[in-house]
Amino acid sequence: MGKKRKHSELTVTESKKKDEIASERPKRTLMGWKDKVGEKETDSPVFRNKEKVLVTCSRRIIYRYRHLMLNVVSLLPHCKKDNKVESKESKGAALNELVELKNCSSCLFFECRKQKDLYLWMAKCPNGPSVKFLVNAVHTMEELKLTGNHLKGSRPILTFSSNFDRDPHWKLLKELILQIFGTPKEHRKSKPYHDNVFVFSIVDDHIWFRNYQINVPHNETDKVDRGGLDKMTLVEVGPRFCLNPIKMFGGSFGGPTLYENPFYISPNQIRALEKRKKAGKYAKKVKAKTRRKMHELSNPLEPDEFADLWKE
C-alpha cells in the first residue's frame, strides 16, 4: 500500500513535469498559431460597429413630427423604436434606464411641446455627451414633391460641410451624427449597396439635413460606367429638417453644460415678442402724436403771407 502511494505521488510529479514541458508548445488561438517565443502583439480586435439607437417620442406629439420620427426609423436599420414616454419620464434618469433596458448605445428622443415645437435629443448612453436641438422646417417623406426612393437599410454616404471642423462643439456634433446616423457595416438588416446620401451642412448656425437618392448609369455592381460619374443625378427622398443646437451636456440627458448656443431664442420667447410688438402699435401712435405736437410747438411756423388772400 505504501508502495502504491509512493507510486501515485511519483506519477503526479511526473505529470506535472510533463505539463510544464507541454506548455511550451505553441498556443493555438482563433487568429492562428501563436509562437510563444517570438510572441508578437496581436492586432487590436477588428473594429465592429455595434451601434444601436433607441428612438422614442413624448406623448402628445403631433402627426407631422410623428411621421418624421417614423421616417427616421425607416432610415436607420440599427434603431429600435420604443413606445411613447410619459412627460414625467422625459427627465434624464428614466430615459437612461430605458436605454439601458433596451441594450442600446445611443438615443434619439423627439420631444414635442405645446403641440407646436419639436425638440430633438441626441444622446450617447450611458455616459456620453448629449445635445438638445430645436427642429424647424420639417418635411416628411410622404410629401409628393419628394420623389426619390432608395433601398430600406442601405448604408448611406454621409457628407458634412467643411465648417464642421471649425469649432470644438461642431466637431463633437459631427462625431455624434456620424455614429448615430451611419449604418453599421455588417448589420443584419443592412443592404450591401449604397444608393443614398445624407447631407449635413451648417448654414447660419443651423444643421440642415437632406437625403438624396443616387442615380448613376452602371452595368456592373462594382464599377460605374465610363463617364458615368458625370451623369450622376440626385433625387431627393426626404425627410428634411433643420436642427438648431440649444445646449450640449457632458452626461446623457443631463450633466454639466458644455456648450450653450448664444444665438438661440426659445420659440416661446419669439411668440411673446411678436405679440408685444403688435401690442405696441397703439402706444406708438400716441407717442408719434405727442412727438409731432412737441415738434410743432418748438418750431412755430412763420406767418403765412397768403393767409388773408381770399378773405373778404
Place this chain on the structure above:
Amino acid sequence: MIPQVINLWIPRLLVSSKGKQMGTTTGFRREEGTSFASLELKTINPILAEMAVLKQQPTLFNGDTVDRVDVNGEPSESESEPESESEDEDVKLSEPSKTSINNKDGLLEKLADISWPENVEWVHKLSIDIDQEQAVDVNDDLARELAFYTQALEGTRQAFEKLQSMGLPFLRPPDYYAEMVKTDAHMEKVKGRLLVEKKKIEEAEERRKARDAKKIAKEVQSQKLKERAKQKKEDIESVKKWRKQRQQSGFAGGDKDGEMPFSFDDGKVFERSNKKRPGVAPGDRSGGKAGFRGGKAGFRGGMGKKGGDKMRKDREHKNSKFGFGGRKGLKKQNTSETTNDLRGYNKGNTGNRKRKR
C-alpha cells in the same frame, strides 16, 4: 422598377413652402436686437419714455451699431439670462449672448471619449467632408438647396471613386428587388402627380401655340380677303374702262382686235362656274332647304326626330323659303347651256327625274 421610371424628372430644386418659416424666424432674430431695445423703453410711460429715447438715442444707436458690427446683428438675449429685460440694460443686450458657456476643453475631452479608434477604415464611417466655398444665404431657397445638392453630388463622386478603387460591389444590380423606403403605392401616387403636372404644362403650351396660330391665321385671312376685294375692284374697274374705251372709239374694230380687259397673265383660265343651275341669277334663293328637292327630302326624313331638332329644321326651312326677299321661283331652267348638259343622265335613273339638273 418604378423609381427609375419616375426619374425622368431632372433634379428640379424644390422650393419648400415651409422654408419661409425658417426664414422668418431668422429674419425676426436679426432685427430683434435693434427693435427690442426701443420696445422696452416705450412700454413704460409714453412721454417719459419718449424723452428718454430722445436723450438716449445717440447712445442706443452706438450700441446698436456696435451690435451690428461686432456680433453680426445677433439678438439681444440668450436663454441663460431671461431676466435682463430691464430698461437700464438695453445697451448690454449683446453681452448676455457672450456669457453663454463654451467649454472647449470639456468638449474635446468628450469627443476623445466617444470617437472611434484612429485606425478604423473609411468603409465603416463612409463620411466625406466637402468644402463649402461660398456663404449661403439662408433665405434664398433656391441657392440654399443648390448648395446642398452640390455638396451631395461632390460627396458621392468622391465616395464612389473610393469605393470603386476598393473593388467591392456597391451599385445595385438591376434585378435586385428588395424593400424600399417608400411603398409602391406611394410611388404610384408620386408618379400620378408627376404625370398630371406634365400634362398641365403640355396643355398650357398647346393653348399658347393655338392662340398664336389663331392670331397669325386671322391676319393671313384678313390679308386674303383684302386681296380678293382689291382684285374684284380692279376687275370691275378694268371692265368699265374697256367699255368706255370702246364707246369712245365708236365700237370700231372687231371683238377679236379689241383689248381684252381681262389679263390672263396670272394663269387663271375661264372656268365653268360651280353653279348647278345655270340661268338662275346669283341672288336667287330657291334651291335651299325649302327648295323643290329639299322639300321632298325633308318630308321623308323628317319623321321621328326630336322636337328641338325639328324646330331648328323648320326654322332653316322657313329661312330658305322666305328669307331675304323670298324665292324667285322655278322660272329659268331650260337655257342654251342646259340643253346640251347630260351630266345627270350617266348616273342612271335613280331618283326623281323631274329633279333640276
